[in-house]
Amino acid sequence: MLLIGVWQGPLEGTSMTAEADTPKLHPSVSPTGEQVAPEDADLLTACMSLLIPTSRNWKFGSSHFTYSPVWGKIVRIDFTIPDQDQSPLINRIIFSKSDDGKINLTYAVGQRVEALPPTI
Numbered sequence: 001m002l003l004i005g006v007w008q009g010p011l012e013g014t015s016m017t018a019e020a021d022t023p024k025l026h027p028s029v030s031p032t033g034e035q036v037a038p039e040d041a042d043l044l045t046a047c048m049s050l051l052i053p054t055s056r057n058w059k060f061g062s063s064h065f066t067y068s069p070v071w072g073k074i075v076r077i078d079f080t081i082p083d084q085d086q087s088p089l090i091n092r093i094i095f096s097k098s099d100d101g102k103i104n105l106t107y108a109v110g111q112r113v114e115a116l117p118p119t120i
Helices: 019-024 041-048 053-057
Strands: 002-006 059-068 072-080 090-097 103-111
Touching (some): 041 072, 041 103
Antiparallel strands (some): 072 090, 090 103
């Protein structure tokens, strides 16, 4: 399992020394305890502009939008990497946009989670 987080802003009072700490820094890989939210094309465009250059070759699935009082608006997208079949494991990108407008990004590769349902 690989979990890489990219955060904007200070991480005061946080520690990255143990995997158990990571849920404090970003939304969970699976959308648990969140409200389904309507699609937001502007947010999706802003999020996709933050991806690393190598992601141009990735194949992206549907985007799934939710809202959390803790994390704000959240967009999750499952993806595959060419020539790297990891079935049944899932690769997922998790974006969260806080009330102050900052967008945080997490790459979760090789996760044992269910594929995302499309946002209704």
